[in-house]
Amino acid sequence: MDGTGPDPGRRNPRSRDRILQATRELVTDHGFGALSIEAIAARAGVGKQTIYRWWPGKGAVVFDAILAANENPAGRIDLPDTGDIDADLRTVLRATVAEFADPVFSAPLRALYVELLTDPALAADYRARLEGPMTEAKLRRLRGAQAAGQIDDDADLDLVVDLLYAPLTQRWLLGTGPLDEEFADRLVAAALRAARPGQ
Amino acid sequence: MDGTGPDPGRRNPRSRDRILQATRELVTDHGFGALSIEAIAARAGVGKQTIYRWWPGKGAVVFDAILAANENPAGRIDLPDTGDIDADLRTVLRATVAEFADPVFSAPLRALYVELLTDPALAADYRARLEGPMTEAKLRRLRGAQAAGQIDDDADLDLVVDLLYAPLTQRWLLGTGPLDEEFADRLVAAALRAARPGQ
Amino acid sequence: MDGTGPDPGRRNPRSRDRILQATRELVTDHGFGALSIEAIAARAGVGKQTIYRWWPGKGAVVFDAILAANENPAGRIDLPDTGDIDADLRTVLRATVAEFADPVFSAPLRALYVELLTDPALAADYRARLEGPMTEAKLRRLRGAQAAGQIDDDADLDLVVDLLYAPLTQRWLLGTGPLDEEFADRLVAAALRAARPGQ
Amino acid sequence: MDGTGPDPGRRNPRSRDRILQATRELVTDHGFGALSIEAIAARAGVGKQTIYRWWPGKGAVVFDAILAANENPAGRIDLPDTGDIDADLRTVLRATVAEFADPVFSAPLRALYVELLTDPALAADYRARLEGPMTEAKLRRLRGAQAAGQIDDDADLDLVVDLLYAPLTQRWLLGTGPLDEEFADRLVAAALRAARPGQ
DNA sequence: GATTAAGCGAGACGGTACGTCGCGTCTTCCA
DNA sequence: TGGAAGACGCGACGTACCGTCTCGCTTAATC
Structure with a gap:
């Protein structure tokens, strides 16, 4: 199931962050139309291959971009509970x-x-x-x-x-x-x- | 309302039908991915320009394809009413x-x-x-x-x-x-x- | 050899002139690139078919446009002859x-x-x-x-x-x-x- | 001289040769009319962009196709000189x-x-x-x-x-x-x- | 400390589809 | 029935991205 993908230990976290950041900026500032792998790579200052190495496609990048933005240090989400x-x-x-x-x-x-x-x-x-x-x-x-x-x-x-x-x-x-x-x-x-x- | 678009009186209804038919067939048989203006035109035996002349884009064609399929001669939709x-x-x-x-x-x-x-x-x-x-x-x-x-x-x-x-x-x-x-x-x-x- | 073409007697000379005039204007003012049958017809205020009825193609129109501009009433060209x-x-x-x-x-x-x-x-x-x-x-x-x-x-x-x-x-x-x-x-x-x- | 074009060092010489070859074949076998960028790309088994990346247009490709065919290893052309x-x-x-x-x-x-x-x-x-x-x-x-x-x-x-x-x-x-x-x-x-x- | 094997930036590549332009044919409607 | 108008099937245009690939270059782990 795994073993085939690249070694995550070697992953450059700086590139990852810049990719997700660029994705959010592009979609927020210029709309869905501007969201292409090429545009993300260009804005992030990253090679296209670096994106394809770690994500299967544009959708997965967007997904991670959203997850990263909503990252909850506690790890668990809870709704408020006032009793009412x-x-x-x-x-x-x-x-x-x-x-x-x-x-x-x-x-x-x-x-x-x-x-x-x-x-x-x-x-x-x-x-x-x-x-x-x-x-x-x-x-x-x-x-x-x-x-x-x-x-x-x-x-x-x-x-x-x-x-x-x-x-x-x-x-x-x-x-x-x-x-x-x-x-x-x-x-x-x-x-x-x-x-x-x-x- | 517009007046800028082409004269609908000159429109070839045969081409219209073939385009909408081709659109339904493509998306049903081969999925969303197969739905390109080029593919629709090719399957319908129609020039691309004939599509662009009458619809602003792929979405509008799909919309009309759906409307045409659900065309109701009575013109008015009504839910059943048995009293219950x-x-x-x-x-x-x-x-x-x-x-x-x-x-x-x-x-x-x-x-x-x-x-x-x-x-x-x-x-x-x-x-x-x-x-x-x-x-x-x-x-x-x-x-x-x-x-x-x-x-x-x-x-x-x-x-x-x-x-x-x-x-x-x-x-x-x-x-x-x-x-x-x-x-x-x-x-x-x-x-x-x-x-x-x-x- | 003929007999198949349209009757020249019925030809509208006004359209002919406007087509040739439009051809000259287009090519002079906007260059070769602007010279299309569609552009000529539009500028001349003429249907495309009127051009195709009387000329086999763009080149023939240009040729006639040049001939019409150089039209010599005498019909015969002669070089000057001073004896030298x-x-x-x-x-x-x-x-x-x-x-x-x-x-x-x-x-x-x-x-x-x-x-x-x-x-x-x-x-x-x-x-x-x-x-x-x-x-x-x-x-x-x-x-x-x-x-x-x-x-x-x-x-x-x-x-x-x-x-x-x-x-x-x-x-x-x-x-x-x-x-x-x-x-x-x-x-x-x-x-x-x-x-x-x-x- | 330019610096704006793509890096020639990255160019694939195999593609270049196939493009120029295809150009010569097309024009020789099927005439000028068959000479379109699309036809060249198709016959050369090359993407259109690969042509547009290295040549500004069809004319430049034809020019290079001719130059490549006449390539003189000596680099200098000379007319025969028998003294007469x-x-x-x-x-x-x-x-x-x-x-x-x-x-x-x-x-x-x-x-x-x-x-x-x-x-x-x-x-x-x-x-x-x-x-x-x-x-x-x-x-x-x-x-x-x-x-x-x-x-x-x-x-x-x-x-x-x-x-x-x-x-x-x-x-x-x-x-x-x-x-x-x-x-x-x-x-x-x-x-x-x-x-x-x-x- | 040298070697080596990734990851990486960069971007060329073979493709597909885009939306536009012009072709030559056709059909419709007007004078 | 000639002509203005323009829709039509078609083919090519030049561009944008796709996902793959091949380059040098860093950079971290192994010897």
Whole structure:
């Protein structure tokens, strides 16, 4: 499975950082169109081969660029827990709305989505390394609410996560409606209504 | 509105049909990667210029290819209405699940989504000419259910549409979970729970 | 041989003139590169078909444009004849030098040469309708000089014409040397020296 | 001299040779019309960019193809010198007549002439790298004849070169007369008559 | 300390597709 | 029915990137 790739110990971390930095800058400043391997290599002052040596393609570079930017020293993501699931979800979804509105965050992510749609291997990686941990954190918080009796014991928590986030993502990607705090709040209310105790 | 484009009266409808047909065939048989303007032109037996004359780019061609395939002589889409909103929505969402599973339907649509993410003008067109009418049909059916007392009078119907469809679309695009009739049913149940009368 | 072409009686002379005029203007003002059938038709306010109906190609149009500009009502060209062949040839060659220096004359002619090199049929037409009569006029004048004893009776007059004009044309086309009145004079002197009486 | 172009040290000589070879083959076998950058690239098994990287255009490629075919290891061209200028020039002009009659030689050259007429930069290159050295060789031989008293000391040798070659080239390009050994001989005789000693 | 085997910057290479231009043919509609 | 207009199938243009490759050069690990 491995052994065939190059020795990571020999990798130049300086080049890696410059590549990921250049990727973020390009996509933020000049849009998706400007994002080519050649442009990344040129801006990073790096040979193209150095990119192809460590990543299978443009999508993987963008993915790592996003991961590197969001790097969490603690290693584990957790949603806030004030004991009030309603307020906590509102906080989190409002934060997500704010991120979608910020090009520094959303431009690379949108570029990543484009690649995800056409590259199943990359999509699997995305689910495993980004979507998975995030969903797990959300599920943990919802399980806490469940234990606290704020959510029905039989509620389908995976579905609740979908109800909370899919509409948000869809509006961001397609612009099918306003994407503001009010929408975040209504989404939280609706999702919790669907999952409230006593069915 | 424009007046700058070429005279549509001079357009050769035979070429138009062959282009849209070729587009559907290419994307269904050989995937997104095979979908280039050159490939479409070659398969359709048409000059590239004939494509560029009538469409601004690949995305617009794919869009028209999808619209032409779904062309409804009646002109107006309507959801089934048996009087039972729960059953009707299950029917419709199960049908959507089936469509997503059918490459003839889903392959061109996925190609369209890729273009939508990078082309705001195309996205606006998509919302106006495809997403809009579909959403309107869904809203009509939900309003009927509201009048019949199956949905709360104060329910936010736009939000209900999002709750029903966004999770479906997301699972289709990213593969974040199983996409089957059971999921459709649970989605309908959850959305209706969030909107049921008496808050 | 004919009968297949369109009836010349029905031809619109106004269109013809505008096409030839547009051809001259384009090549003079914007160079060879600007000379396309499409550009001629557009500038002349004429349909492309009208050009293709009456000319086989771009070269033939340029040829007619040049012929029309040099149209001689008398129909017959004649070199000056003062009785002094030396002076007369100098006059004529100096005039040719001046023409080559004038873009209004030389730009269309250069465009014609380009076509001549790649189109044998056009070249044949050129020899018959332009080069032939001109050479004939030159030969007439040389024969007069022969009769007057200024040129050897056995001189090869065709060759003399070549000696006089080919170097001129070559310098004009390739820029292989200065092209001025002094060169014209030296050319005349040399050609006459090669043909002078008493061998 | 430039410094702006790509590093010639990195150039693949194998590709260069195949491009020039393909150019000669195309123009000889299929005529000028078949000579497109795309056709050259295809026949040479080379990317188009590899041509555009090293040559500014089709004309320059043809030029190099001709130069490469005529490559002289000695580096310096010289006309035969038997001591008899008349005989030597006849030999050389007869050889030129033969070359013009041989498509392997004349087809690429004719293609080059077409380009020369429309590209001043290429024409300058042609004069410097092909016409110049050839003319210089001819002048050397004529100077030898001058020293031997076969040509007048005051003769304008540049003009003699023009008298010898321009009529030949003109007949070849335009077909304005027979182009055979007899014509070559007459040309030599006339030019030498114009330059013979004692005026 | 010398050797050696990566990684690396650079960029040429064979390709594919781009979006544009002009070709010569055709069709439509007007005078 | 000639002509203005221009759509059409086609082929070539010159450019942008793709992913692979081949160069010297550093640079770290091994002898």
